[in-house]
Amino acid sequence: MRKTLLESLTHGSLTEPAPAPDEAALSELAAKVDRAAQARLGRSLAIREVDAGSCNGCELEIHALSNAFYDIERFGLRFVASPRHADVLLVTGPVTKNMRQALERTYNATPDPKWVVAVGGCAIDGGIFRGSYACVGGVSEAIPVDLHIKGCPPSPTDLLKGLLALLEHVGCKR
Amino acid sequence: MGILDSISHVHTASSHRPWPRAVVTEAGWQAAIDRLVEGRLTLLGFWGEPTAVHMAMLDGGSAEIAVVTYACTAGTFPSVASRHPPALRLERTIHDLFGLVPAAADDLRPWLDHGAWGKSYPLSDRNASRDVRPYQFLPAEGEALHQVAVGPVHAGIIEPGHFRFTANGEHVVRLEQWLGYTHKGIEQLMQGASLEAAAKLANRISGDSAVAYAFAFASAVEAALQIEAPRQATLLRALMAELERLANHLGDIGAICNDASFALMHAQTGILRERCLRAANVAFGHRLMMDVIVPGGVARDIAPDGVAALRALLAELRKVFPRLIELYDNTASLQDRTVTTGIVKAEYVRQFGAGGYVGRASGRNFDARRAMAYPPYDALSFEVPVLEAGDVNARVWIRIREVEQSAGLIEQILDQLGPGGFETALPAGTGHGACEGMALIEAFRGDVLVWLRLDGELRGERCHLRDASWFQWPLLETAIEGNIIADFPLCNKSFNCSYSGADL
Numbered sequence: 001m002r003k004t005l006l007e008s009l010t011h012g013s014l015t016e017p018a019p020a021p022d023e024a025a026l027s028e029l030a031a032k033v034d035r036a037a038q039a040r041l042g043r044s045l046a047i048r049e050v051d052a053g054s055c056n057g058c059e060l061e062i063h064a065l066s067n068a069f070y071d072i073e074r075f076g077l078r079f080v081a082s083p084r085h086a087d088v089l090l091v092t093g094p095v096t097k098n099m100r101q102a103l104e105r106t107y108n109a110t111p112d113p114k115w116v117v118a119v120g121g122c123a124i125d126g127g128i129f130r131g132s133y134a135c136v137g138g139v140s141e142a143i144p145v146d147l148h149i150k151g152c153p154p155s156p157t158d159l160l161k162g163l164l165a166l167l168e169h170v171g172c173k174r
Numbered sequence: 175m176g177i178l179d180s181i182s183h184v185h186t187a188s189s190h191r192p193w194p195r196a197v198v199t200e201a202g203w204q205a206a207i208d209r210l211v212e213g214r215l216t217l218l219g220f221w222g223e224p225t226a227v228h229m230a231m232l233d234g235g236s237a238e239i240a241v242v243t244y245a246c247t248a249g250t251f252p253s254v255a256s257r258h259p260p261a262l263r264l265e266r267t268i269h270d271l272f273g274l275v276p277a278a279a280d281d282l283r284p285w286l287d288h289g290a291w292g293k294s295y296p297l298s299d300r301n302a303s304r305d306v307r308p309y310q311f312l313p314a315e316g317e318a319l320h321q322v323a324v325g326p327v328h329a330g331i332i333e334p335g336h337f338r339f340t341a342n343g344e345h346v347v348r349l350e351q352w353l354g355y356t357h358k359g360i361e362q363l364m365q366g367a368s369l370e371a372a373a374k375l376a377n378r379i380s381g382d383s384a385v386a387y388a389f390a391f392a393s394a395v396e397a398a399l400q401i402e403a404p405r406q407a408t409l410l411r412a413l414m415a416e417l418e419r420l421a422n423h424l425g426d427i428g429a430i431c432n433d434a435s436f437a438l439m440h441a442q443t444g445i446l447r448e449r450c451l452r453a454a455n456v457a458f459g460h461r462l463m464m465d466v467i468v469p470g471g472v473a474r475d476i477a478p479d480g481v482a483a484l485r486a487l488l489a490e491l492r493k494v495f496p497r498l499i500e501l502y503d504n505t506a507s508l509q510d511r512t513v514t515t516g517i518v519k520a521e522y523v524r525q526f527g528a529g530g531y532v533g534r535a536s537g538r539n540f541d542a543r544r545a546m547a548y549p550p551y552d553a554l555s556f557e558v559p560v561l562e563a564g565d566v567n568a569r570v571w572i573r574i575r576e577v578e579q580s581a582g583l584i585e586q587i588l589d590q591l592g593p594g595g596f597e598t599a600l601p602a603g604t605g606h607g608a609c610e611g612m613a614l615i616e617a618f619r620g621d622v623l624v625w626l627r628l629d630g631e632l633r634g635e636r637c638h639l640r641d642a643s644w645f646q647w648p649l650l651e652t653a654i655e656g657n658i659i660a661d662f663p664l665c666n667k668s669f670n671c672s673y674s675g676a677d678l
Binding site: 004057062081098155 | 286288290291293296326327329330331332333334354355356357358359360362371374379380382425438442444447448451461464497498505673674
């Protein structure tokens with residue numbers, strides 16, 4: 001263990017330079033985010049992830065955001081365990097009918113100001129599960145969405161770009 | 175003697191491949207259940223159609239597989255679960271989706287149907303409505319017992335499900351799972367879908383097993399159509415399957431340690447996992463390798479710089495991973511949490527036919543890659559690690575050994591890759607009506623079964639996909655007994671069962 005720890009001190013950092021915030025995301029947010037609320041948050045956002053019926057692909061990439069390459073916490077973005085602690089709900093999946101109520105309750109349990117980010121193709125409009133008897137078909141059918149991040153699943157870099165756009169938008173209005 | 179020889183049946187389906195399927199009499203159905211109860215056969219799958227139920231069974235000794243079909247002429251079938259518990263959730267699912275009634279069933283509580291679909295029995299033609307009442311958890315009574323309800327929204331970044339713990343102080347006396355939250359109606363979406371659309375769905379049954387499902391789906395289609403993927407394609411399929419296994423095991427080994435507050439391991443294996451996904455992206459253009467395997471072969475050859483990327487990955491892995499194993503093995507605070515925690519009994523693993531590291535950590539020596547010897551594994555050399563302890567530690571060690579085996583397999587495959595066709599053209603139609611195919615492929619968490627029937631135009635008529643988790647989830651309920659609630663995350667992570675794969 002000592003060797004591993006020491007080596008990690010002498011070797012350069014793996015962490016990659018930050019990607020530029022996604023332009024499309026910035027413009028989507030410009031229309032939606034409440035300015036008065038932004039001032040109160042500063043450059044830090046607490047994220048609660050909600051899987052509303054995804055295949056788990058999006059979760060794998062969201063997990064990757066915390067690895068040494070992306071190191072999401074350096075941006076003031078962190079994942080929290082409860083919606084009560086969250087500013088942002090990061091929602092994946094085509095919103096199954098069996099998850100709809102839980103998603104709504106999680107949304108209601110999140111204090112204002114709050115933002116909802118829909119992650120992945122299914123979360124936008126149900127994706128390949130659209131039209132199923134068991135799916136609502138897109139997060140915005142259940143709760144209001146502020147930002148969509150596309151991809152099946154979106155890569156960690158895509159996720160980071162979208163979240164940085166959110167952070168930028170929240171932070172620059174202070 | 176074949177499985178079906180001792181089970182009285184009406185006729186054998188002629189278009190079912192590669193293993194036989196027979197329509198059985200009621201006596202035959204009961205005889206099949208007898209074999210399961212006696213432990214002479216293992217339940218591999220159990221699924222419905224509007225007027226029939228099917229059971230796939232495995233003879234572990236001969237690795238022979240057969241499917242028995244019971245025609246539910248009166249909308250009922252003799253309950254399997256009342257005599258063979260591993261069938262229980264599958265039987266409840268059949269009732270939820272088709273409305274077929276297992277006669278003399280002890281437990282007919284809904285499983286996938288939470289009363290939110292707006293209709294009952296969605297895969298049947300019945301228009302009957304069903305009264306779905308608030309879910310009744312099994313009772314646990316006694317002084318000082320209390321219940322802890324967890325989920326469906328969990329504290330971590332994981333899939334949704336509900337766990338109901340009954341505890342005496344910190345000690346769990348009963349855990350009951352209630353899943354179905356990620357039910358997306360995939361089997362209905364498969365009906366009438368083109369092969370292309372159905373393959374896309376198969377890739378998204380469980381994102382961590384995208385390759386394994388695509389592999390199984392493609393193999394089942396090829397079995398039905400009696401075609402073979404080219405050699406180069408089977409090598410690439412196995413290459414992706416091993417890469418997927420590697421990435422998942424690395425991620426999970428770290429995550430298990432992280433649940434014991436040993437974050438260093440999580441950080442280190444997280445780096446290796448990310449390197450796997452990046453190499454996969456270079457080689458196949460997608461980090462999780464979705465939509466690369468298609469019926470008939472693979473959609474594209476490995477990228478020109480893919481081989482170098484994978485060799486670099488193996489070099490890095492060989493350098494770093496042994497140190498991480500040593501770290502795991504020499505950290506007493508970790509061992510304290512994983513050794514003797516969450517033991518799964520060998521008899522349960524046998525009874526449930528649990529696959530993957532859950533089965534192999536409790537002495538069940540089964541791996542579909544070896545037992546079914548499907549190409550290209552029939553020509554590759556690898557070992558299947560098996561341990562007896564059945565605790566969290568044993569499941570970690572099985573994964574460690576499988577990482578090593580996968581690395582060896584990837585190396586062998588890279589040495590064998592060469593130029594060559596990677597896709598066999600599919601026929602325009604089956605030529606003679608419906609045909610049926612089946613495949614059993616080893617995903618990282620165990621064997622995935624795909625059964626399908628294609629119509630004359632190669633559209634899905636009925637497709638059933640069974641994740642290894644069906645037979646592992648119930649064992650997690652047994653593993654936690656007598657442990658403390660605080661050790662549940664460790665037990666759970668060491669299983670890492672799929673929600674999406676089991677809810678479909």
